[in-house]
Amino acid sequence: MKPATINLLLAIVIVLVVASLSLFVVDQRQSAIVFQLGEIVRVDTQPGLKWKIPLVQNVRFFDKRIQTVDVGEAQRFLTSEKKNVLVDAFVKWRIADVKQYYNSVNGDQSAAENRLMQKVNSVMRAELGHYTIHDIVSTQRENIMKALRSQTNADAKNIGVEVIDVRLKRVDFPPEISSAIFSRMEAERKSVANELRATGYAEKETLSAAADKQRQIILADAYRDAQRTKGEGDAKATAIYGAAFSRNPEFFAFYRSLDAYRKSFKGKDDVMVLDPNSDFFKYLKKGAGK
Numbered sequence: 001m002k003p004a005t006i007n008l009l010l011a012i013v014i015v016l017v018v019a020s021l022s023l024f025v026v027d028q029r030q031s032a033i034v035f036q037l038g039e040i041v042r043v044d045t046q047p048g049l050k051w052k053i054p055l056v057q058n059v060r061f062f063d064k065r066i067q068t069v070d071v072g073e074a075q076r077f078l079t080s081e082k083k084n085v086l087v088d089a090f091v092k093w094r095i096a097d098v099k100q101y102y103n104s105v106n107g108d109q110s111a112a113e114n115r116l117m118q119k120v121n122s123v124m125r126a127e128l129g130h131y132t133i134h135d136i137v138s139t140q141r142e143n144i145m146k147a148l149r150s151q152t153n154a155d156a157k158n159i160g161v162e163v164i165d166v167r168l169k170r171v172d173f174p175p176e177i178s179s180a181i182f183s184r185m186e187a188e189r190k191s192v193a194n195e196l197r198a199t200g201y202a203e204k205e206t207l208s209a210a211a212d213k214q215r216q217i218i219l220a221d222a223y224r225d226a227q228r229t230k231g232e233g234d235a236k237a238t239a240i241y242g243a244a245f246s247r248n249p250e251f252f253a254f255y256r257s258l259d260a261y262r263k264s265f266k267g268k269d270d271v272m273v274l275d276p277n278s279d280f281f282k283y284l285k286k287g288a289g290k
Contacts, residue, residue, distance in 0.1 A: 021054030030061045031098040033107075043099050062107060066094045066164055069113040074170065075121060077128045085133060086172045087124065089148070091116050092164040093156065100160030112161055116152060120166060123151045137171055144168065 026032045028047035033040055036057045044050050045064075052059060074086040093116060095101050105111040127147050131140050145166055153163035245252040 022051050024050055024052065024059050026050055026061075029063060029065050031064050031095065033060050033062070033098060033102055035060065040099060040102070045098065060107065062095055062098050062101065064095050064098070066092055067109070068092055069116060071117060071120070074172065075124070076174065077125055079128055079133050079136065080130055081132050083133060084174050085128070085136065086170070086174055087128065087168060088170050089120060089124065089166060089168050091120060091152070091166050093161050094164065095160060096157070096162035097160035104159035112159055115159060116156060116161070116163070119152050119155045120148060123148050141168060
């Protein structure tokens with residue numbers, strides 16, 4: 001191989017080595033800090049191909065995506081009622097100023113998260129002391145989280161971090177008072193249930209009395225109408241009997257006597273003691289039918 005070719009190849013290799021030591025790529029999910037002899041000389045936050053002085057400068061990358069840090073075990077806090085509650089939370093955060101972040105915590109994510117959680121616990125202890133358990137669980141929960149987010153974010157700016165959100169995951173009672181609270185809740189529910197049963201029984205008695213009264217009124221009206229109808233029927237029957245009797249009194253008397261005979265002698269054991277000359281036997285006598 002000719003010396004010129006060898007020299008060219010050596011030159012190409014040297015250029016490639018120098019380029020590899022001088023160039024670096026910043027990913028869109030990262031920020032980079034360029035150091036020279038331990039001092040920050042440049043911060044690269046835009047993605048793309050970047051350069052540095054080989055052997056003199058070095059690069060450190062930092063993730064600028066949103067991170068999540070969890071409190072871990074639930075912490076014990078006092079409410080305004082001086083009652084203990086167990087609360088656990090989590091924080092969403094990201095690096096806002098990578099240079100400030102490095103200068104404050106030396107770029108250590110664990111140190112930044114410890115700083116955030118200390119602030120969250122401090123703010124939470126102060127905030128929860130202003131509210132009752134009912135407020136924390138239901139009505140004021142959102143306001144508490146807003147206060148946690150704003151106050152924690154104000155402190156996080158000192159280390160170059162932005163707090164996106166702070167959320168309360170769980171609010172619970174300590175085990176030693178949970179049973180007493182549940183017993184009291186059970187007693188309250190039983191009291192409400194007994195009150196509802198008593199109210200229902202009273203309403204049932206009222207409705208039953210009203211129904212009985214209505215029934216008596218309906219029966220009385222029905223009996224009145226029945227008696228009126230019966231009286232009208234008896235009056236019509238009497239009028240018919242009277243009209244028939246007035247047309248032929250003798251036949252009507254004969255007919256009524258026959259009916260009396262049929263009813264009187266219906267039973268085999270019937271016994272009657274009468275005077276033979278009684279009018280009862282008027283139509284049984286000879287010649288009575290003239």
